[in-house]
Amino acid sequence: MLVSAMITMASLVFSITVVALSVAASQFGSRLVRSYVKDTRSKATLGVFAMTILYCLLGLRVVGSDMPAERVPHLMVSVGLVLSVVCVFAMLLFLHMIAQAIVADEVVRRVAQELEDGIAELPLAQAGLSPQERLESLELPATPLPVFSASEGYIEAIRYGRLLQHAQAEDAYVDLRVMAGVFVARGDLIATYARAGGANVGFEESCRAAVLIGPERTPVQDLAYSIRHLQDICLRSLSAAINDNNTALVVIDRLRGAFTRLLRRELPNGRYADEQGVLRVVGPRYSHADHLHHALHAMRRSTAAQPVVVLR
Template sequence: MGNEGQISHTDGPRRPKAFSPLREHLRDTFWFAPMAGLVGAFLLWWAASSLDHEIIASLQREHAYTEVRELVSLTEDTKVIVTTISSAMLTFIGVVFSISLVALQMASGQRTPRVVRIFIRSRISKLTFTVFLATFLFSLLVLTSYESEPNPRQVTSVPVVQSLLTLMLVGLSLVLFVVYVSATLRLMQVGPVVDRITQETLRMLARQGTGAEGTGSEVPSAPETGRVAHEGRAGVVLDVHVARLVRVARRHGVVLRLIPRIGDFVLPGTPVLAVHGGTVPPRRALRYTVSVGRERTFHQDLGLGLRQLSDIALRALSPGVNDPTTALQCLDRIVQILAAVARRPLGTVHHRDRRGAVRLTQSIPDWTALVDLGLTEVRAAAVHSPQLTRRILAGIEDLLLLAPQGRQEPLLRHRTLLLQAIARAVPAAADRRFASSPDRQGIG
């Protein structure tokens, strides 16, 4: 990796996040929260129904039939409300679902299909659907608790608590609907979307740790003794279960090396892990340690944020859209992410056990790869837009101030290539000078 550093982790501090891959995978699904909400609604109804039974039984033991008669009269009035709620909630759910589809279609068409994941991971969207479905199911279950027997001495249950809980769920649904519409409208705007992508990337960097500069001697020197092939469907490497791999390597006295990078596409039968210094651990010990899926995620993928921002900028610069200001907003965030990693050690991540021995190594994009990912395609598409060329040059100047001396070469290369492209594409000398002047706002 040349002058790139190595990042070292130990499995001790990382143990609280041992199941973080599972948590991240569940966040990338839209079925888990609503299903959990339906189960919770059933349990809530069962508890409320038991409480209603206990209330009526207590009143009947005390021969308080007048109170029972009053409760029955009250619930007869609320039965109409609960019936209306149960029929209206299904329509309400359809409205929310339609809003979501429109928002997804607009985001996918105007930006990039990869930002759909932002909507899928949105907590407010999942919470809104969950509460709506839970309210619908709860109201249906409450209707089964109403009895037609008017005799207070023979009533076994009066759904008083259930009716109150139904009204509370309806009130919560209305509040969440207002919040959901507001959040969805924000996510349909460019600024909040690129900000969400940037924040996801910065959070991933924080989880990864700051690390420490290392030397080449830290790289495991034991010879490679075997490889572990990928079994299952072809797909993208989403993440690795670091804590489990470190434990397996420590238990078998080996060092494991992740061959593909996070985000690489792997085929069945291709190697994913190399073993150094011992025998290959059994296959059962390595199950569920390397996650492969259909689409890249932010969990451990350092380059995904830059990839998405670059895609949005390229879509904005296409002839059909022609929106350089959106591309400029993406450039602002690209520069922000590059500035965040300008002084971080990159290249190789070393995961250590409690004794400090390296047990797992994996490759991550180095500084040059990240700069190329963030600037290459946008730079090539922005030649005819002085707003963007001026912003790119200003961003490169800012990064040159932040990056150490050994990391300035790719930045200087991109600045030279951009100036050469401007010289070829812009015939007038005055226009060339204008397009070649750095400006953080592009053109005001």
């Protein structure tokens, strides 16, 4: 009886989760599903139900319906009852959490928090010459050799530190042609390099290993991803099917707050030198203007017919 009740409640929790994800994906975009999937509270709730059901199923092998009272393992039964009560409270908290999670303001806050986390990892802007200007006078080697991608997908991150170590060890110079968030096909050019000893297969493999390629974009080293996600929510809210100006205003407020902090940070300059000041790795980079363009370019047209949003 207890096991049946736990399975019923677990089915309810799973059903509510699927419905919430469906609503969020249809209204705010499928990218939002990732933020729900990695939510610790959701995982903890589903884990409590799963472990309680497993515990009760294992207990059925010990406790029988015709078992004498003196042979009943009271401790095991008591633990099962306590876990059942915990599951009831967990379900109530989960329902409250899901109700909050699908509110537009909370959805925007979740996505904006990813952007804020990425901005917080950037160093504060320093007065004087930027690292790019300090390395401007270094002579770049000629006769580059190509490095092609061995897999296909989105670049999730680039291990610049490891690439710099390999380049210093091989006395080489690497010119990256890609950055985090870019899609590459198998065989695409991802970098070129110049090395004193000429071509080296092992060094090319090291360059490929430093470029992490996966099936989808992530906010790691990719502020444009989180900005694009907020932009998608704004564009969907202004569509004829939804027509929700308030959500668009919340997105604009969050973007304004994020850019206020981003302008005080120093973006990666795409140029990496070793301890001796020798330029070893260069690559493409985004400027503050690029990020601002990513945030506002698509929204300008969609908001042209929305005076309330334009005035904000």
